[in-house]
Amino acid sequence: MGSFNQVVSIDGQEVPFKIYIERRNSVRVSFGRSCINLRIPSSLSGGAREKHFADAVTWVKNQSRENPNALKRYKEKDYDVITNITIYGKSIPFTINYKKRQSGSGKYNLEKETIELYLPYEIAGLEKDKMIKSLLSRVCGQLFLPKITARVMEINDKCFHKKIKSVNLKYNKSNWGSCSTASNVNLSTRLLFAPLNVIDYVIVHELAHLCEMNHSSRFWNIVSQIMPDYKEKEEWLKINGVRCDF
Numbered sequence: 001m002g003s004f005n006q007v008v009s010i011d012g013q014e015v016p017f018k019i020y021i022e023r024r025n026s027v028r029v030s031f032g033r034s035c036i037n038l039r040i041p042s043s044l045s046g047g048a049r050e051k052h053f054a055d056a057v058t059w060v061k062n063q064s065r066e067n068p069n070a071l072k073r074y075k076e077k078d079y080d081v082i083t084n085i086t087i088y089g090k091s092i093p094f095t096i097n098y099k100k101r102q103s104g105s106g107k108y109n110l111e112k113e114t115i116e117l118y119l120p121y122e123i124a125g126l127e128k129d130k131m132i133k134s135l136l137s138r139v140c141g142q143l144f145l146p147k148i149t150a151r152v153m154e155i156n157d158k159c160f161h162k163k164i165k166s167v168n169l170k171y172n173k174s175n176w177g178s179c180s181t182a183s184n185v186n187l188s189t190r191l192l193f194a195p196l197n198v199i200d201y202v203i204v205h206e207l208a209h210l211c212e213m214n215h216s217s218r219f220w221n222i223v224s225q226i227m228p229d230y231k232e233k234e235e236w237l238k239i240n241g242v243r244c245d246f
Contacts, residue, residue: 001042005035008057010064015074019053029056031070033173036060073242079132085115085246088144088192094136106135108143115139133246137171137189140246144192145169148199152185155203159226162210171246176202176237179209193244194237201233 003020016035021042028039038056040049064070084093092108094115106117117135119128149167156164165183172178172188179185185206191199204227212219223230237244 006053008060010057010061010071013071013075015060015071017053017056019049021049027052027056029059031063031073033073035074067239069240069242073245076129079129085136085140086193087140088147089196092140096132104131104135106139108139134171136246140192141169141171141189148187148192151200152187152203152207155200156207159204160207160210162207164210176241177206179206179213181213183210189246190241190244194240198233198236201227201230202237204230 001021001023003018006017006019007014008017009015018032018035018037020037020039022039024039024041027041028037030037036056038053040052044052060071079096083095084091086092092113092115094117096117096119098119098121101118101120104117104119104123106115108114109116115136117132117139119131123131145167148169152164152167156162163183164185166185168184168186169189169192170186171190172186173190175188176191177185177187185203187202187206191202194202204223208219208222208226211222227233
């Protein structure tokens with residue numbers, strides 16, 4: 001019982017696997033947020049476990065050939081080389097400054113039209129990448145919230161005429177958006193990397209929940225009446241969603 005990590009080179013890319021040995025009846029492999037998850041029954045022998053791991057690697061290779069973007073979520077970015085971020089149709093330069101401090105911070109410089117990040121001297125590796133992603137998401141969320149809010153209100157006024165309590169733009173890896181019974185519309189900053197018409201689809205989707213708080217046929221009828229080609233937008237997110245990240 002337990003788990004361990006392993007890295008496999010697939011088409012020249014280092015892909016992280018996490019293997020779980022646990023009480024279960026079957027083997028399961030899936031794409032996780034930060035690694036490939038492989039779950040193996042503890043009752044299997046060492047040789048059987050190795051075979052299932054090899055089979056999992058083959059399965060991942062086949063999936064990546066069917067969808068070239070499947071493994072991009074595991075590709076690390078070299079933020080010391082990248083000098084700008086293209087988001088919401090705008091290319092924004094950003095700089096990383098190292099200072100004697102305990103935590104990181106970031107801001108958008110209106111005068112220079114750049115994002116400025118400030119990191120502790122000692123930070124490095126995955127911890128550093130995680131902090132940079134978090135800071136970029138926070139700054140971009142603050143920067144584009146007014147425009148996203150205006151678009152939500154525009155679509156609501158045109159199509160739904162519902163009361164909206166708030167619009168929030170924060171990082172969310174598990175979904176593109178949500179809508180609460182309290183009329184709070186929440187959108188992920190990852191959505192800012194998508195085309196404008198795809199962003200509109202997610203907004204329509206969440207606003208439709210103000211009419212139907214489910215995914216019933218009635219809900220989808222509302223969505224399709226407003227955006228007949230919504231399935232194309234869903235397909236775009238399915239294929240390209242892994243590239244929408246900081």
